[in-house]
Structures are given as structure tokens and as C-alpha cells.
Amino acid sequence: MKLIIGLGNPGNQYQGTRHNVGFMVLDQLANKWNVNINQDKFKGLYVKTNYQGEAVILLKPQTYMNLSGESVRQVMDFYKIEREDIIVIYDDLDMPVGKLRLREKGSAGGHNGIKSIISHVGGQDFKRIRVGIERSKVIPVVDYVLGKFTKEQKPFIDQGIHQAVEAIEDCLEHDFHHAMNQFN
Numbered sequence: 001m002k003l004i005i006g007l008g009n010p011g012n013q014y015q016g017t018r019h020n021v022g023f024m025v026l027d028q029l030a031n032k033w034n035v036n037i038n039q040d041k042f043k044g045l046y047v048k049t050n051y052q053g054e055a056v057i058l059l060k061p062q063t064y065m066n067l068s069g070e071s072v073r074q075v076m077d078f079y080k081i082e083r084e085d086i087i088v089i090y091d092d093l094d095m096p097v098g099k100l101r102l103r104e105k106g107s108a109g110g111h112n113g114i115k116s117i118i119s120h121v122g123g124q125d126f127k128r129i130r131v132g133i134e135r136s137k138v139i140p141v142v143d144y145v146l147g148k149f150t151k152e153q154k155p156f157i158d159q160g161i162h163q164a165v166e167a168i169e170d171c172l173e174h175d176f177h178h179a180m181n182q183f184n
Contacts, residue, residue: 001079002054002055002057002081002086002172003056003057003075003076003086003087004026004087004089004168005059005060005068005072005089006022006023006058006090007019007061007065007089008022008023008065014146017145017146017147018091018148019065019133024157024161025161026060026089028161028165029058029165032165033049033051035047035049040062042059042074042075043061043063043070044061044062045060045062051169052173057075057081065112065113065116066112066115067116069116069117069119070116072086072121073121083121083125084126087126087127087176088127088128089130089164090130091130092109092111092130093134093144094132095131095133095134096132097134097149097153097156098131098132098153098160098161099160100129100132100160100163101132102128102129102176102179102184103128103180104125104176104180105124105125106124107124114128129168131157131160131161133145133157134153166183167182170183
């Protein structure tokens, strides 16, 4: 069983913001798979489905970004999922808009959602798909990540979200190393 987590903040005021790229990727994946991430449990919204014969849970923690690990831990405990079977999708300020970076482990790199997950799952060795949102030279970080993509950024983030969906499917069809070779 695989657990795929998209990070973001709940609520309409955060919909479509840069910090919610993880939610956007999961929404597009769910749409492609014709499932709804609408079951409310584990401090999150989730759906349990199958992809090519493997059980997969799509999870959007509803704890706000800084407490995402609480939701992840509850799902892992309930379904007996190990760290090596989770993939976390989230935004990265230090990459160009829409660029992907897949990694098998690493530090939080200043991302509070990842800090929370590391704390709650007891280690840094879990798979990640980072989606670039770029850093603003003039807008403070908090305002920037909670803002929406500009008209100029929109085609790049749309492409990045599409590629992240393809990367997730590649991980499930082959393995994470294969996806890293394809999408990094």
C-alpha cells in the first residue's frame, strides 16, 4: 500500500495559492483516476483506491501546513504504512516555477510542512516530489507563498502539476528510482 500526500492549507482562501501545490497535484491525480478525495478522517481528506492492482491512499492533511505530520502519522498507524511507502508532494521556493525535483530523503529545507512530517514519522527517509514555485525578490515569503500564481507563471505551474501527476504514476508503475531518472 502506498500513501501519497499532497501538502497545502485547507479553506477557500488558500485555494490556488503557491503553498497549495501539493493539493493541486492530488486534485489533478484524483480527477485523472476518477476518484474524489472527500472522506474526512485522520485530520485530513483522503480516498483509498487502487492503481494497477496496488492499494493507494491519496491524503490532503487539513491541519494547516505546519501540523501536516499529525494527519500523516494517523493514516500510517491506521493502515500500517511504513515510511518507505509514502510520497509527499509540496512546493519549493528555491526552484523555478513548475520544475520538479524527486528525492528519496533529506532535510526539511525550511519547509514547515516537511518539518512536521519528519517529526511525526520519526525520520527523513521518505520520498518527496518538490514542485518549484520560485522566490520573489520583493514580496515577503509568507505573503508570496500564500499568494496566487501570476498570469505569466500559470502555464509553468500547470505543466509542473501535470508532470508531477505523471511522476507519481511512474513511481507506482515502476519504482521511485525510475521516476527520478525520468523527471529530475
